[in-house]
Amino acid sequence: MKPTKLRPVLLVLVLLSGFYYLTTRVGSSGAASPILHNLLHPSEALHTASLKGPMGTFELTQAAAAPAYDTEELQNIAVYKKALPSVVNITSTTVQFDFFYGAVPSQGQGSGFLLDKQGHILTNAHVIEGGQRIEVTLSDKHKYKATVVQIDKGHDLALLLINAPNLVPATLSESTGLTVGQRVYAIGNPFGLSGTMTRGIISAIRSIRGPQNNPIDDAIQTDASVNPGNSGGPLLNSRGEVIGITTLIASNGADQSSGIGFAIPINTARAFIDDIAKYGRVRRPSLDISTIPIGPDIAEQIGLAADYGILIEKVLPGGAAERAGLRGGTQRAYQGNIPVMLGGDLIVGFDGQEIQSPQDLSAALVNHHAGDQVTVTIFRGRKKMDIRVTLNDAKDNPTGPVA
Incomplete structure (x- = not known):
């Protein structure tokens, strides 16, 4: 058979294969079935409406019915319907004074979400900062006065409380294991x-x-x-x-x-x-140290025993690290134009967990409380050591340690 005679046969095969794929694979998911139906039966999906008036007649082509939601849209709708009853609007009112000492109310707005049926609400500390009157509006438009239970400025968090019936708390997940692209x-x-x-x-x-x-x-x-x-x-x-x-x-x-x-x-x-x-209050655990993150380049320049970890630049007087015998830096140097202290202990582990960055240490501290005893693994010079440390309460340190 000549190649020119094969072309019609190949075209028919391609069309049949495409139709089979659309009707069996894509159509089986349900998301594309309304689209396929409209494509295969256009006369059923559309109708014409005539509008007459002083400006003349308009012939409009309209869909016979609203299309079904696809899978992605259904998921969006499900998330919204589940979460919306738990989300609240927060209005924080502050009274300021004008040039003539007249009271001028000033309002700021933010959001929050319900934690339980008792009326506890989580929000940011900066949403209510300076507020003399705080009001919460639920998704059903009912408004309630809120009281502040606790504020943690260090983590920009605040806990509020309202007295309201039939509350729908949010469902909390985990933030460990989150993935870029999710x-x-x-x-x-x-x-x-x-x-x-x-x-x-x-x-x-x-x-x-x-x-x-x-x-x-x-x-x-x-x-x-x-x-x-x-x-x-x-x-x-x-x-x-x-x-x-x-x-x-x-x-x-x-x-x-x-x-x-x-x-x-x-x-x-x-x-x-x-x-x-x-x-009854926030007790953020602290080692009472300021640190410098270490990578291979810095480690090689200053001759450290490991090419990762965090170098203790300073220990706060009377803090957890100083009481345990951890040492800060003694040699002044510069990172760019910023003065730093070198020669302190290099932290590489925390309760058996490898510490490669300040973020690793912060993540490890989140799982502990002030007063907990932990094992901090360090290099002091070339010697590797385990030091037992009793974590301090960050609130006890007005100078505000880094970690």
């Missing part, structure tokens, strides 16, 4: 627009500085659109479970979303809540 949703009150949901992915997991220059370790970076008013609201996974607390945006001076938002990991909030439940 789908996330943010629900909150951007620019006062309550009940707004946006969607994106986890763009990175990194340590940053919060709105009050507080360190946020393992912050969740996302491209989900977040704006002023989203602060304190939940960042959700695809099952509608809370994995973080939306906190700030990188805006380069513009007070709106730039596609880079950050959330406090929910495990940090869990430790905050756990402290309040056990002790």
